[in-house]
Amino acid sequence: MSEDDQRQRLAQLEEKLAARRKAQEPEPKQQDMHSQAQLAWRMVMELVAGLGIGFGMGYGLDALFGTKPIFMIVFTFFGFAAGIKTMLRSAEEVRQASEASLDGAVDMPDDDKDEDDAPRKG
Incomplete structure (x- = not known):
């Protein structure tokens, strides 16, 4: 085979690989107002669930041991702390996911550049 023939085959192979890679790239996620609202409701529900579970456990322990609302108060605070921790x-x-999507958008290769002029990553 001649050198020109090999270059031509190599160029065709690179075009096929580029097309295959482009077809397999995931589409960038676009967050809209609905996903932000869902995130906000998720965080609110995590806090309320923590408070509810803490209150329920404290009330149950108070009923079991016949104490006044000491366990209910203590476990409500524990539930609040657990809800805050879960929200954080x-x-x-979410922050890590948004940074990862931003990093992916920044590192995308520019198709307008000539491939021969661009440095190759090895």
Whole structure:
């Protein structure tokens, strides 16, 4: 095979690989107002669930041991702390996901550039 023939086959192979990679790229997620509202409701529900579970456990322990509302108050505070912790964990997950999507958008190759002029990543 001649050198020109090999270059031509290599160029065709690179075009096929580029087309296949482009077809397999995930589409960027676009967050809209609804997803932000869902996130807000999720966080509110996590806080309310923590408060409710803490209140229920405290009330149950008070009923079991015959004490006044001491366990109910203590476990309500524990539930509040657990709800806040869960909300912060959810917010951190969202932050990491948004940073990952931004990093993916920034690192996208520019198709307008000539491939011969661009440095190759190895």
